[in-house]
Amino acid sequence: MDVEAQAPWRELARITExxxxxxxxxxxxxxxxxxxxxxxxxLSEEECSQVLTALSPEEAAxxxxxxxxxxxxxVIERLPPQTAAAILDELPSNEQADLIADLERSGxxxxxxxxxxxxxxxxxxxxxxxxDVAGGLMVTEFLRxxxxxTVGEVVEDMRDRADEYRDYDVQxxxxxxxxxxxxxxxxxxxxxxxxxxxxxxxLMIRRPESVRDDTSLDDLADFFDRxxxxxxxxxxxxGRLVGVVRKAAVDExxxxxxxxxxxxxxxxxGGEELRTMPLGRRASRRLSWLSVNILLNILAAxxxxxxxxxxxxxxxxAVFLPIISDMSGCSGNQAVAVSLRELSLGLVxxxxxxxxxxxxxxxxxINGAALGLLIGGVAWLWQGNAYLGLVVGVALGLNTxxxxxxxxxxxxxxxxxxxxxxxxxxxxxxxxxxxxxFFFILGIATMLLPQxxx
Amino acid sequence: MDVEAQAPWRELARITExxxxxxxxxxxxxxxxxxxxxxxxxLSEEECSQVLTALSPEEAAxxxxxxxxxxxxxVIERLPPQTAAAILDELPSNEQADLIADLERSGxxxxxxxxxxxxxxxxxxxxxxxxDVAGGLMVTEFLRxxxxxTVGEVVEDMRDRADEYRDYDVQxxxxxxxxxxxxxxxxxxxxxxxxxxxxxxxLMIRRPESVRDDTSLDDLADFFDRxxxxxxxxxxxxGRLVGVVRKAAVDExxxxxxxxxxxxxxxxxGGEELRTMPLGRRASRRLSWLSVNILLNILAAxxxxxxxxxxxxxxxxAVFLPIISDMSGCSGNQAVAVSLRELSLGLVxxxxxxxxxxxxxxxxxINGAALGLLIGGVAWLWQGNAYLGLVVGVALGLNTxxxxxxxxxxxxxxxxxxxxxxxxxxxxxxxxxxxxxFFFILGIATMLLPQxxx
Numbered sequence: 001m002d003v004e005a006q007a008p009w010r011e012l013a014r015i016t017e018x019x020x021x022x023x024x025x026x027x028x029x030x031x032x033x034x035x036x037x038x039x040x041x042x043l044s045e046e047e048c049s050q051v052l053t054a055l056s057p058e059e060a061a062x063x064x065x066x067x068x069x070x071x072x073x074x075v076i077e078r079l080p081p082q083t084a085a086a087i088l089d090e091l092p093s094n095e096q097a098d099l100i101a102d103l104e105r106s107g108x109x110x111x112x113x114x115x116x117x118x119x120x121x122x123x124x125x126x127x128x129x130x131x132d133v134a135g136g137l138m139v140t141e142f143l144r145x146x147x148x149x150t151v152g153e154v155v156e157d158m159r160d161r162a163d164e165y166r167d168y169d170v171q172x173x174x175x176x177x178x179x180x181x182x183x184x185x186x187x188x189x190x191x192x193x194x195x196x197x198x199x200x201x202x203l204m205i206r207r208p209e210s211v212r213d214d215t216s217l218d219d220l221a222d223f224f225d226r227x228x229x230x231x232x233x234x235x236x237x238x239g240r241l242v243g244v245v246r247k248a249a250v251d252e253x254x255x256x257x258x259x260x261x262x263x264x265x266x267x268x269x270g271g272e273e274l275r276t277m278p279l280g281r282r283a284s285r286r287l288s289w290l291s292v293n294i295l296l297n298i299l300a301a302x303x304x305x306x307x308x309x310x311x312x313x314x315x316x317x318a319v320f321l322p323i324i325s326d327m328s329g330c331s332g333n334q335a336v337a338v339s340l341r342e343l344s345l346g347l348v349x350x351x352x353x354x355x356x357x358x359x360x361x362x363x364x365x366i367n368g369a370a371l372g373l374l375i376g377g378v379a380w381l382w383q384g385n386a387y388l389g390l391v392v393g394v395a396l397g398l399n400t401x402x403x404x405x406x407x408x409x410x411x412x413x414x415x416x417x418x419x420x421x422x423x424x425x426x427x428x429x430x431x432x433x434x435x436x437x438f439f440f441i442l443g444i445a446t447m448l449l450p451q452x453x454x
Numbered sequence: 455m456d457v458e459a460q461a462p463w464r465e466l467a468r469i470t471e472x473x474x475x476x477x478x479x480x481x482x483x484x485x486x487x488x489x490x491x492x493x494x495x496x497l498s499e500e501e502c503s504q505v506l507t508a509l510s511p512e513e514a515a516x517x518x519x520x521x522x523x524x525x526x527x528x529v530i531e532r533l534p535p536q537t538a539a540a541i542l543d544e545l546p547s548n549e550q551a552d553l554i555a556d557l558e559r560s561g562x563x564x565x566x567x568x569x570x571x572x573x574x575x576x577x578x579x580x581x582x583x584x585x586d587v588a589g590g591l592m593v594t595e596f597l598r599x600x601x602x603x604t605v606g607e608v609v610e611d612m613r614d615r616a617d618e619y620r621d622y623d624v625q626x627x628x629x630x631x632x633x634x635x636x637x638x639x640x641x642x643x644x645x646x647x648x649x650x651x652x653x654x655x656x657l658m659i660r661r662p663e664s665v666r667d668d669t670s671l672d673d674l675a676d677f678f679d680r681x682x683x684x685x686x687x688x689x690x691x692x693g694r695l696v697g698v699v700r701k702a703a704v705d706e707x708x709x710x711x712x713x714x715x716x717x718x719x720x721x722x723x724g725g726e727e728l729r730t731m732p733l734g735r736r737a738s739r740r741l742s743w744l745s746v747n748i749l750l751n752i753l754a755a756x757x758x759x760x761x762x763x764x765x766x767x768x769x770x771x772a773v774f775l776p777i778i779s780d781m782s783g784c785s786g787n788q789a790v791a792v793s794l795r796e797l798s799l800g801l802v803x804x805x806x807x808x809x810x811x812x813x814x815x816x817x818x819x820i821n822g823a824a825l826g827l828l829i830g831g832v833a834w835l836w837q838g839n840a841y842l843g844l845v846v847g848v849a850l851g852l853n854t855x856x857x858x859x860x861x862x863x864x865x866x867x868x869x870x871x872x873x874x875x876x877x878x879x880x881x882x883x884x885x886x887x888x889x890x891x892f893f894f895i896l897g898i899a900t901m902l903l904p905q906x907x908x
Binding site for chain 2: 037159191262267272280283284297300301311322370382434
């Protein structure tokens with residue numbers, strides 16, 4: 001196709017093959033914003049590795065940061081350990097650690113052996129933390145001074161190591177005592193106005209806010225909601241300063257979790273899926289979720305088998321079975337979505353099931369009545385039998401109330417029992433609402449069989 | 455209930471009623487992180503207004519920033535214009551503008567009239583921008599100096615206005631010419647090392663990166679992906695510096711969009727829903743989406759009505775209709791989720807339909823075969839008729855391929871025609887896959903009616 005021939009990834013692969021590193025760099029610089037991620041994602045892993053090898057480690061690290069986690073991992077795995085190590089040396093410490101943690105053990109060791117020893121030691125320590133606690137999100141690149149340093153010494157140090165500090169995203173320096181315990185923070189701006197001979201202990205803000213290295217992502221998000229800081233120092237259990245958690249890292253991790261929750265509700269479980277991944281992996285991951293669902297579906301449909309006689313007497317009912325199932329699923333999913341969101345915003349607690357249920361049953365009454373009247377009217381008009389309308393309408397109305405109740409409450413219950421509500425709410429909801437729905441319509445029909453002409 | 459009696463929102467309402475402003479402030483300070491949003495969300499609007507009135511405008515503004523957009527709006531609407539104006543004066547300019555833009559026109563005018571005239575003028579200008587362009591996301595609180603200023607003058611100004619600048623989240627000052635056009639940026643750190651008499655024009659970084667005020671959220675996200683900045687200056691069409699877009703604002707807007715996309719895919723359309731909102735509004739918003747869906751469902755089910763004779767001959771088929779419908783929905787939704795995500799990450803373009811379809815059909819073949827075999831086997835075992843197994847299995851297998859194809863491609867097509875894929879993909883998918891699925895199972899069954907014993 002035309003698109004393929006002039007595609008930037010073809011061009012990039014060609015330049016990497018034939019051109020100089022400068023040309024590769026220039027080509028990437030000239031790509032419009034937003035085209036870079038797309039272009040890189042379309043390269044084969046082989047080609048992507050070639051591009052990274054052609055660039056300087058700094059440039060390559062910039063690119064790696066813009067790949068998706070899954071793609072970055074695959075590319076790093078294919079590079080010779082030495083090249084991989086040079087690139088990892090240039091990444092911020094939290095991203096180093098994420099990659100090291102996700103790499104296969106032997107691969108990780110080979111790369112760590114080639115890295116700058118200080119960076120490698122950092123990466124080892126950080127990769128032991130979970131992804132979603134302060135320790136896994138913090139960086140170890142920050143300014144740290146002793147209490148007894150003077151303004152002049154600090155300014156001196158900043159001048160001498162300006163290159164190294166250039167990428168540090170901080171407006172603050174952290175001040176520690178002899179045991180590495182945090183005692184204050186220093187606003188760089190305050191250094192501007194102070195005489196050089198003054199000890200920084202006089203300028204620093206004492207007893208600064210800090211977090212423990214095992215603080216959860218939820219608590220960190222709340223912390224940054226409360227405090228207008230761009231970063232917060234993190235201390236280990238002995239109170240030693242071990243890193244700085246940037247607000248940006250917390251925001252990013254939060255967005256990534258929302259993203260993964262969204263994928264899970266839609267049945268993409270076990271990590272992100274990109275269409276550049278191998279077919280077998282994509283198919284089997286999706287299938288693992290589908291196979292649980294089909295068993296639940298069979299379970300739900302067995303209710304229909306139980307009422308087979310009623311169904312063969314009034315075959316028109318069969319038309320309404322999928323409608324009841326689908327509409328109850330829709331109503332229930334709305335309630336699930338609101339609960340998941342309120343849970344993630346901290347606006348509802350897992351023990352507030354009664355309150356949520358009361359709020360949902362109101363919606364269920366109104367919408368159940370509206371949908372029941374509509375579908376009942378349709379059934380009546382279609383078959384000219386008011387009783388059929390009654391059966392179908394009452395069944396959908398009742399089941400809408402069941403669906404919103406379950407949809408609203410189930411995420412809270414799952415959360416309480418530490419089951420991921422994003423994964424499990426949907427299947428649980430549809431199974432129960434299907435069973436109830438089929439039972440309502442076929443059960444009521446069985447009672448009214450004579451009136452239905454069966 | 456017990457929970458209600460000792461609940462922090464009851465306590466807060468009581469203290470607001472009976473206590474001093476200091477007690478209210480103290481109570482809020484003492485709430486654990488993460489409890490504040492929850493507590494505020496549970497107050498009635500009346501009570502929430504009372505709390506805000508009791509606090510100083512600065513404290514109140516801090517609280518307003520932590521409410522959800524919908525709740526902040528309702529609370530501000532209920533305050534006397536003077537109180538509301540005092541609080542708005544303390545908000546960052548982009549949040550001021552968001553609130554002003556969302557307020558009813560007359561209410562907005564009343565509040566603007568009471569605000570600090572400079573703040574009000576800013577808010578008016580900013581509220582004209584769309585929410586998701588640079589102009590709507592930028593703040594007007596930033597440091598701006600003329601090219602001919604000296605280091606000494608800048609340091610002087612920073613000392614004099616330290617209070618005002620305290621909340622500015624910037625490490626940079628922006629340097630403009632006489633026509634307010636941006637000519638450079640100044641790293642505050644560089645001021646540390648420079649003699650006071652030096653003109654800042656010597657220190658500043660020339661030709662800095664900047665964005666137009668109409669730059670879209672997508673392009674801003676890409677910009678911050680490419681550049682490790684915490685903020686970027688924004689210029690109007692004449693090149694005049696009008697504000698600074700912070701990376702944090704872009705990240706937040708991005709997360710908000712993902713959040714709203716998630717709600718839309720689950721059928722919460724027309725803005726966020728909180729359970730604290732009035733029942734009528736919650737029910738009618740959900741119903742507007744459900745009523746479209748029920749009509750599409752009736753359309754799809756009409757295929758079943760068409761095959762009524764086949765169905766009454768082989769009543770066992772009725773058990774499999776909801777299974778086919780539901781499983782195809784699941785498979786299709788997985789493909790929708792991957793496409794929505796790849797679209798939002800810029801990893802796929804709306805014109806790459808053929809590529810996406812080829813990637814999906816592979817998954818469809820594998821998973822269709824697996825699911826078809828499973829359900830076919832169940833049908834065979836249940837009724838002891840291999841032909842029934844064949845009909846059901848082939849129908850589900852074929853329809854899985856239809857579902858992943860439609861699910862993968864539909865979001866791209868909708869995006870291309872500028873229809874919101876998060877809202878419309880799901881209903882379109884289920885309608886088409888239901889119709890195809892019912893057609894496959896009942897059509898094949900009609901052909902094999904003698905073998906099915908019908």
